[in-house]
Amino acid sequence: MTAEFVELSRDERCPCRSGRKYGRCCGQKAFSFGRNAAGELVKQTKLVPEAAEIIRAERDRYTAYYGRPPSKEDLLFAFSLNPADSIYSLARDLLKHDVLPPDIIYAYCRSDGLMPVEGNLDVISDGDLAEFTDLRNEYDELAETPDDGSHPTAVWFVTNGNGYIGQVIQEVLPAVRMVLSDFLARHSEQGDFVDFQIKTPVDYANFSAHKSMKTIRTIEKLCEHSMPEAIYALTRGLLENYLYLNTIANDPTFFEQKVAPRADRANFAFAVKDGRIDYNRVIHQATGAEQSIWVTNRALLKHATATDRDLFDLFYQTACQFVHVDVLSARAYFHEADPFDELDPSSLATLVAAVLSGQLISALSRIPGVDARMPADAVHFLRKLSDPMSISLQLASSDPEHKNEVWAVLKRVVDSWGLESEVVDT
Numbered sequence: 001m002t003a004e005f006v007e008l009s010r011d012e013r014c015p016c017r018s019g020r021k022y023g024r025c026c027g028q029k030a031f032s033f034g035r036n037a038a039g040e041l042v043k044q045t046k047l048v049p050e051a052a053e054i055i056r057a058e059r060d061r062y063t064a065y066y067g068r069p070p071s072k073e074d075l076l077f078a079f080s081l082n083p084a085d086s087i088y089s090l091a092r093d094l095l096k097h098d099v100l101p102p103d104i105i106y107a108y109c110r111s112d113g114l115m116p117v118e119g120n121l122d123v124i125s126d127g128d129l130a131e132f133t134d135l136r137n138e139y140d141e142l143a144e145t146p147d148d149g150s151h152p153t154a155v156w157f158v159t160n161g162n163g164y165i166g167q168v169i170q171e172v173l174p175a176v177r178m179v180l181s182d183f184l185a186r187h188s189e190q191g192d193f194v195d196f197q198i199k200t201p202v203d204y205a206n207f208s209a210h211k212s213m214k215t216i217r218t219i220e221k222l223c224e225h226s227m228p229e230a231i232y233a234l235t236r237g238l239l240e241n242y243l244y245l246n247t248i249a250n251d252p253t254f255f256e257q258k259v260a261p262r263a264d265r266a267n268f269a270f271a272v273k274d275g276r277i278d279y280n281r282v283i284h285q286a287t288g289a290e291q292s293i294w295v296t297n298r299a300l301l302k303h304a305t306a307t308d309r310d311l312f313d314l315f316y317q318t319a320c321q322f323v324h325v326d327v328l329s330a331r332a333y334f335h336e337a338d339p340f341d342e343l344d345p346s347s348l349a350t351l352v353a354a355v356l357s358g359q360l361i362s363a364l365s366r367i368p369g370v371d372a373r374m375p376a377d378a379v380h381f382l383r384k385l386s387d388p389m390s391i392s393l394q395l396a397s398s399d400p401e402h403k404n405e406v407w408a409v410l411k412r413v414v415d416s417w418g419l420e421s422e423v424v425d426t
């Protein structure tokens with residue numbers, strides 16, 4: 001409060017670390033240094049018109065939401081400043097969208113929010129401006145590729161790693177969507193999805209391709225907006241859909257016994273017990289025979305490879321850190337990744353989604369009844385993706401400070417795409 005603020009005397013040493021006297025340093029700027037009633041150093045500056053505008057909007061919102069204007073005890077900007085938004089997440093967004101050169105974002109991040117621009121130089125002390133320049137130079141040194149064979153820095157690793165992985169996912173996901181679109185084109189006609197019914201394994205494959213295209217489109221958007229939690233939540237659908245397809249491809253009875261009765265409303269109805277619908281059991285309308293359509297993880301993993309089984313466990317361990325409601329699992333919510341020390345969590349989540357959508361394409365191509373060219377086309381497509389995805393996963397797993405076994409298992413998956421032998425026409 002102004003009443004408690006006493007400006008420093010001109011002869012005091014300036015607190016901005018410039019070494020000059022206050023009157024010849026920050027005393028000439030558009031802000032003042034002084035002390036409050038408790039004797040603490042305080043920087044006082046005029047509100048810019050934009051801030052006054054936000055405060056006015058906040059007052060209106062208070063009245064609209066709570067039926068009262070904010071009182072003296074209420075916080076300013078409570079609606080617009082989320083305490084969970086850290087400088088790290090802001091810096092990551094700036095980096096991701098190439099808004100500013102990385103050295104400036106690094107200095108912004110490490111100076112805890114300084115951002116000198118032409119219009120605000122008179123409200124930033126010379127000491128802070130000097131620190132900002134030092135930090136920009138520090139970034140340039142850390143980001144340099146070592147030419148003497150020494151280990152690159154974390155800043156180098158993260159900058160280059162994010163660049164590479166970002167480029168790979170930007171190429172892979174649209175390619176995957178196009179292959180899914182082609183899959184639909186090969187197995188359905190315009191208008192089929194208006195009143196779509198699942199009667200055959202190929203119908204189920206079409207449903208999966210259609211659903212996965214939408215999921216991947218959404219994941220691309222979520223990655224742009226840095227939302228790893230939502231990406232993992234959706235990626236779970238890709239994994240489970242893949243396991244269903246893989247089981248249908250390997251076990252001819254699975255579709256008939258577990259999938260078809262669920263969708264076939266003409267011949268089956270859900271069982272009813274004590275007035276409640278049991279969604280895990282169906283009754284055949286004509287014969288009255290009751291059967292279980294309950295699908296266990298064990299059944300879905302029965303035909304999966306050892307790598308798929310490892311992936312299943314590790315995927316859930318990883319995803320749960322982002323999506324679980326239990327605080328013991330949801331560790332990601334208590335950790336904000338430093339954008340210059342950790343690879344971008346949403347790019348990594350998207351990389352997981354990319355691997356699982358590749359697996360999904362592989363399983364789709366093996367569904368009984370699909371177009372005969374599909375298996376060989378899928379093998380060729382995945383083989384092309386193998387190398388860049390493998391390098392991305394190698395990068396993810398080579399961060400010594402943020403270990404997760406899931407990267408090695410995902411790498412095993414994409415490496416197997418590269419090894420897959422040519423499909424022989426039968």
Ligand SMILES: [Zn+2]
Nearest residue numbers: 014016025026
């Ligand atoms: Zn100063």
